[in-house]
Amino acid sequence: MLNEIEEFKAYTDKPAYKCSGKRDLSFLGRFSFEMIMDFIGLNRVLSIIARGYMFRNGAPDIDYARRALCAWSSIPDKKTAAPKEEWQFRTDFRDLQEEFPELVDKNGKGWFYRHVHKIEKFITKNSDIMSKATLAKAEPLRKKFDDAWRDKVKQFQVSLYSPDTKGAWVLRFDDILADALELGPLTDKTFSFSEDEKELIKALLPDGLTYDVAETVIAYCIANKPADSDYVILPVSNFDAYFGNTSFSHKWLNLFPNALLERDKQSFGVCRVRLISNKMLSMLST
The missing domain is CATH 1.10.10 (Arc Repressor Mutant, subunit A)
Structure with a gap:
């Protein structure tokens, strides 16, 4: 929690999926099931990501950080989805793959989307060493996550200046970017007590x-x-x-x-x- 640079790597590098027993949840990485299923705690996650990309070249680049957030959050469109109108919020950001290959693949699967589904597959594959509580999480992640996350990514893009109530009490990229700009570059705040x-x-x-x-x-x-x-x-x-x-x-x-x-x-x-x-x-x- 003190080393923000290492925390950034945990949200952007390739995760290691491993488990030594029923009490071991290390395959979740720096996430909990509550964060994944209820989307709580993502404000800090997104802020760390935004700061990591915003200050990569010294001076803050807000647009670059916003594109990074979009890439990380990307989820592929449904096969039956109609083409998006210009005024509609996108959720598939595969066009950012060349700029952010570590955050989104060519099929529009963002880092978080891939991580969640790899967790679900890891649980199923290793059911013999999972607790009943953990096993019970796999099916909801497989069946319900995509629709819920797609709605969440749309919410992220609601403007600060939205006149509608849909813009109230939701986490938005605008909020994250404002926090990132105020907090500045990532730092290692680790220290020792006497x-x-x-x-x-x-x-x-x-x-x-x-x-x-x-x-x-x-x-x-x-x-x-x-x-x-x-x-x-x-x-x-x-x-x-x-x-x-x-x-x-x-x-x-x-x-x-x-x-x-x-x-x-x-x-x-x-x-x-x-x-x-x-x-x-x-x-x-x-």
């Missing part, structure tokens, strides 16, 4: 919350604290994917003691937190 700082963290941890998890979350808060606020928005779904399960959102996040991590109760649907230990606050201000 031994005294590690002992401070460990002293505040309850049973059931491991130091590695706490260290990652605290380091993320310190590295991503905005200049004008003590609160940091935690990308909970992306943390689930990072840790390889949903224990973070379903268990570990609620175990953080108030003496260490305070959650904003009026956060308008996002998880906003701040470190409130005096020593942690002094770390934040340095």
